[in-house]
Amino acid sequence: MDFPKYDGNIHPDEWINDIQKYDSFWKARYGIEYFNTAVSLIDPIIKLPTGIDNYEKLRNALKEDISFIIFKNTNKRKLLSLKYIPERKGGDTSKFISTFRKLCYNGEINDIEEQKKYLYKSLPSNHFDYISNEFYKRMKNINSINELVREFENIVLEESNLIRNGSIVALKHVATGKYLGTFEGLNYETGSKNQLISVQSLEPDPDSWWKIQFSKEIATCTDTPITLQHAKSNVFLGIYYWGGYYYICNKSPSTNHTEVFCIKSNYNVNMWYVKHSKLENHQGYLNSNDIINLSIKKCDNNGNIQDDQ
Template sequence: MKNVSSLNELIKEFEDIILEKSNIIKSGSVVALKHVATGKYLSSIKNLHYTTGSKKQLVFAGSSDFNLNSLWNIEFNGEFATSFDTFALRHIKSSLFLGINWGYSRSYYKSPSTNHTEVSCDGNETKWNFRHSKLENDQVYLKSNDIINLGIEKKNDAFQEVVCHNERLGGNDVWCIEFIKEHTWSA
């Protein structure tokens, strides 16, 4: 804390600390992920499944208007997430985890529309990692409105969201995480 020379400065400093702490995302929080380039939310609809490939629950960049299909419970070890932690995302309405799946041939299922790795929701917990897109020097924890790259690593391949790919990261891979509620919601 800088040198404070008045009571008003002390109060302002205290308010800033409280505001920053209230934006930190805790394990068990409900969040939404907004795709920065399109403004659309990461969404899934209970019982809407791929008709080919894994036949798991479909995941997509939905509406640019926030709705219940775009709510995710974020779960990680410890109370707060740092950029060194992994976490799971559980879809609120279906209680299924965001992930990617192996086919019988030991390769990832491919999206029928793009031929990239299919992203879906199922009962298997998948651990995701994130990197801050623009990390501030003093930033330690994941906070609401952070701009992040969401990915998963399997067998040395780096995959990004909504369809997964192993190509160079770009503007299409950037998500804004929004804090919705501190405690879990039930479907």
């Protein structure tokens, strides 16, 4: 049996709790208490006062030794250097939270306000970082470590569903339940005669994956211009119109709406604008499974704008 020694590099409460597990075994086998043996496992550089005859006195004596002050301060410094790495960048949220809670325990940081400050300091400081921004907003009404961790996990889960610049997405047409796709070499026979767009599959496949791009790290649902590039053929989703002081657009042969096609060059008629379909003034970020409206702003030579949706 491996008996744990005490050298000041473990919290006294944790060490004594481990030691007390041996008491019943020790009494059953040898008929004596384990306490005296436990004292002998303490490193001789730690000097105990006289009169230590039970675990509670031993616990208090170990906490009064200078080694425990150093131990607590070391764990506080480790907390200051602790940094959260999102899972999309190779981090492990479970291990991070476990380490954070352990360091708080070892450093005897029990005040919830102090715990909030340490956790907030560990988060990315990027101005656009969703986790740190949301955590700052929500931590005011948190009153326990369990609430703190639960809210942090909720934010991490929300962050994992955000659409980021460069994300690969599938666009599902609400009316038909099919995904928007395109095939290289399959073009319109009329109109622009560019690569054809259609809703085709009930499940996303390689022909229905699109790379979404915008100027920020994450997109809001209020007038964020985006481009959609077909992941397989690298063409861009867009429309074509011409005319100086009036609009002329090709019409789709199947719906008679404005023709949407794919073309290899990326130009301003490929810039789509996102609006949340259910919440007109939705100020939140673009998430997976959001139902959105896509529109293109067309402008004539007089600066008049017409939205195509």
